[in-house]
Amino acid sequence: MGQKNLPMREALRRALLEEMRRDEKIFVMGEEVGYWQGTHRVTRGFIDEFGEKRVRDTPISEMAIAGVAVGAAMAGLRPVAEMMTINFAFLAFDAIINHAAKIRYMFDGQFTVPLVIRAASGWGDQATASHSHTPEPIFAHFPGLYVGCPATPADAYGMLKASIRDDNPVLFTESIALYSRPGPVPDDEDYLVPIGKSDVKREGQHVTLVAYARGVDWALQAANDLAKEGIECEVVDLRWLRPLDLEPVYESFKKTNRCVVVEESLPHFSFGSEIAAQLQENAFDYMDAPIKRVTAADVPLPFAKEIELMALPNKDKVIQAVREVL
Amino acid sequence: MPNKETLLEWYRQMTLIRQFEEKCHALYWDKRITGVYMHLYSGHEAIGVGAVAALREDDHAITSYRDHGIALARGIDPKPLMAEMMGKKTGISGGKGGSMHLASREHNFWGGYAIVAGHLPLAAGIALESRYNDKDAVVLCLLGDGASNNGYFHEALNMSAIWDLPVIWLIENNGYGMGTAVHRVSGQPELHKKAVAYGMKDLGCVDGQQVLEVYEAVSEAVAYARERGPVMLEAVTYRYSGHGVSDRQYNTRLEDELRDWLENKDPNKLFCQYLQSKYKGIDEQLHQLDLAMHALVEEAVEYAESQPAPTYDDLFTNVYA
Numbered sequence A: 001m002g003q004k005n006l007p008m009r010e011a012l013r014r015a016l017l018e019e020m021r022r023d024e025k026i027f028v029m030g031e032e033v034g035y036w037q038g039t040h041r042v043t044r045g046f047i048d049e050f051g052e053k054r055v056r057d058t059p060i061s062e063m064a065i066a067g068v069a070v071g072a073a074m075a076g077l078r079p080v081a082e083m084m085t086i087n088f089a090f091l092a093f094d095a096i097i098n099h100a101a102k103i104r105y106m107f108d109g110q111f112t113v114p115l116v117i118r119a120a121s122g123w124g125d126q127a128t129a130s131h132s133h134t135p136e137p138i139f140a141h142f143p144g145l146y147v148g149c150p151a152t153p154a155d156a157y158g159m160l161k162a163s164i165r166d167d168n169p170v171l172f173t174e175s176i177a178l179y180s181r182p183g184p185v186p187d188d189e190d191y192l193v194p195i196g197k198s199d200v201k202r203e204g205q206h207v208t209l210v211a212y213a214r215g216v217d218w219a220l221q222a223a224n225d226l227a228k229e230g231i232e233c234e235v236v237d238l239r240w241l242r243p244l245d246l247e248p249v250y251e252s253f254k255k256t257n258r259c260v261v262v263e264e265s266l267p268h269f270s271f272g273s274e275i276a277a278q279l280q281e282n283a284f285d286y287m288d289a290p291i292k293r294v295t296a297a298d299v300p301l302p303f304a305k306e307i308e309l310m311a312l313p314n315k316d317k318v319i320q321a322v323r324e325v326l
Numbered sequence B: 001m002p003n004k005e006t007l008l009e010w011y012r013q014m015t016l017i018r019q020f021e022e023k024c025h026a027l028y029w030d031k032r033i034t035g036v037y038m039h040l041y042s043g044h045e046a047i048g049v050g051a052v053a054a055l056r057e058d059d060h061a062i063t064s065y066r067d068h069g070i071a072l073a074r075g076i077d078p079k080p081l082m083a084e085m086m087g088k089k090t091g092i093s094g095g096k097g098g099s100m101h102l103a104s105r106e107h108n109f110w111g112g113y114a115i116v117a118g119h120l121p122l123a124a125g126i127a128l129e130s131r132y133n134d135k136d137a138v139v140l141c142l143l144g145d146g147a148s149n150n151g152y153f154h155e156a157l158n159m160s161a162i163w164d165l166p167v168i169w170l171i172e173n174n175g176y177g178m179g180t181a182v183h184r185v186s187g188q189p190e191l192h193k194k195a196v197a198y199g200m201k202d203l204g205c206v207d208g209q210q211v212l213e214v215y216e217a218v219s220e221a222v223a224y225a226r227e228r229g230p231v232m233l234e235a236v237t238y239r240y241s242g243h244g245v246s247d248r249q250y251n252t253r254l255e256d257e258l259r260d261w262l263e264n265k266d267p268n269k270l271f272c273q274y275l276q277s278k279y280k281g282i283d284e285q286l287h288q289l290d291l292a293m294h295a296l297v298e299e300a301v302e303y304a305e306s307q308p309a310p311t312y313d314d315l316f317t318n319v320y321a
C-alpha cells in the first residue's frame, strides 16, 4: 500500500472529505467551518464542494451546536460538529455529557447518536488561561462517550474515519501543536484505526512511557535522547481515552517494571492518575518504582511566555522523570 | 452639549486609542509583542470613548477581549497596558492576562473576557451588587454582534430584565463575528430589537462612528438604567484590522468595504472634521494632541520593554485568595 507524507491537518481534512463523499448523511457544522475555510483549515474547500446544506456555518452558539448535532444524529443523520477549540466545548458540556453520552442508555437502546464532535485542543503560544485547556480526561470520565486523541497524521486519518463510521458519539480532539506536523498517511480510503486500540510507538525494555496526543511527541523526543545513553524507553500511545486499552501498557510494564505517564493536561484527577491507579491494581507485582506523572503545572495558564513555558511539560521534564524511576 | 474642553479630551482619547492600536499591530509583526490573540479597537474608537464618557467614575464597564480601547477610555495609564501586551510583571494584569484580559479594579473597569458572551452574566452580577446595596451605579456592558447569538446572552439579558438590573447592553455591531456577517447568523439582524424578547427597553441603533451620537444615546441609556433597569443599544461600526492581529486574509477579501469605511466613515477623521468646522483655528491644537499621544505611546513602549517578566514564583500566586 502506498502512502503520502501529510501534515496532521491535511490528514484530517482528507479523512473528513472522503467520508463526506462516501456518505451523504454526513455533514459538518460549526463556527467558521464554511466560508472562512475552517479556523484550523481542516474544512478548507468544503463549502465549494458540498455547499451550504452540508457545510453549515453556525452562530457562536456552542450549546446549540452540540445539542442540534445530537438531535440530528438521533434522527439518523451523521453530524460532524466542530468546536473551534475545546475551550468552548465547556459551553456545550451539558449537551455532550447529559445527552450525547446518555441518550442511548436512558432510553434503553431506542436511539443511537452517531455523532463526532471535533475540537482543537491544547495550550501554548500564550493563548492564556481561558483558551488553554486540554480537558480530554474530563470528557473521558463519562460512559457513553468515546474520546479519541491522535498523535500522528496516520492515526488522525484512521481514527477520524473510524469515529465517523461508528454509531456512538465521539469527542475527537486535535492537538493544535501537531496540526502542522507531517507524517506518512496510508493511501487507503478504508484505513481505520479501531476504536479503543492503543499503539506501541517505540519499543524499549527499560521504562514504559504512557501518553496520548502531544504527550506522545514529548515521550518520543525524550526516548530518542535517552537512547543515546543506552536507556531504552517503550512508548505506548493510548490514542483513545475511552475505550481505554491498557493491555499494551501491562505487557510493557511486565518487561520494564517502571512507568512514566506523560500528558499535556493538569495533574489532579488526571489521565496519569487513572493509568497509575490501574497499573497498581492490575500489575502491582511488577512494580519496581513509583509511577511518575509528567503534566502541566497545577495552575491556570498565564500569558507571559517565560512562565507559561515553565508551566508546560516538555522533553526535559520527561527525561528527568525517567531518571527518577530508573 | 459637552464643552470644548470635553470635546478635546475625547479627541485626545480617540487619538490615543488609534495610536496605541497601530503601535500594537506594528509591535506584533515585529515580534516584540507575542502570542496568538490580540484584537484591535481601531475603527471602534467613537463607541468606547463616547460610551465611557457617559459614565460616572463610580459606574462600571466590562467588555470582551477587544478591550484595549475601553481600558484607555477609562483612563488607565498606557504604560501598564503596554506592559501587559508584552507579558511583563508590571502589566495591568501582572503579565498573566495578556491583551484579552485587561482589567483595573481601581478604574471600575471589570475586564476584557475571551469567552464570547461570557462576561454578560458577570455584568448583570455587578449590577446586582449595585441594586442590592442601594447604590445607583450602572454597568456598561459592551458586546459584539456575534455574542448576541450565544446562550449566555439570552440568560443574562432575561435575568437583568426580571430583576431590573442597571445594565446598559451596548452592542458594538462591526458587521462580523470573525468571518461571518451578521445577517447570516442572526435571525433578527436588527440586533437591538432582541431587547423586546425580554421586555427590556430598546433604545435602537446609533451611528457608532459619531462620538457625539454615541455619547448622547448612551447618556440616555445610563439615565434610564440608573432609574429603571436594563436597556439595550446598538452602535454600528467596523473593525479595521481583521478579527485579530493574526487574521491577515480578512482585509484583503473585503478591500473595497474596508476602504469605504476608512475613507468615508472613520470615527477619528469625522470627529476631527467636526471640531475643525466648529472651532476655527483649532488645527494647531489638534496637531499638538496628535504629537503628544504619539509620544505617550512611545513612552509606554519604552517603559514596557524595560520591565521585568514574571518569575517562577508568580506562576503560583493568586490561584486562590
Ligand SMILES: Cc1ncc(C[n+]2csc(CCOP(=O)(O)OP(=O)(O)O)c2C)c(N)n1
Pocket: A031, A060, A062, A084, A088, A091, B039, B064, B066, B114, B115, B116, B117, B143, B144, B145, B146, B147, B148, B174, B176, B177, B178, B243
Ligand atoms: C464561546 C466562544 N466561542 C467561540 C470563540 C472564538 N471567537 C472569538 S471572537 C469570535 C467572534 C466574536 O464576534 P463578535 O461578538 O461580533 O465580536 P468582535 O470580535 O466582532 O468584536 C469568536 C467566534 C470564543 N472566544 N468563545
Ligand SMILES: [Mg+2]
Pocket: B144, B145, B146, B172, B173, B174, B175, B176, B177, B178
Ligand atoms: Mg463583531
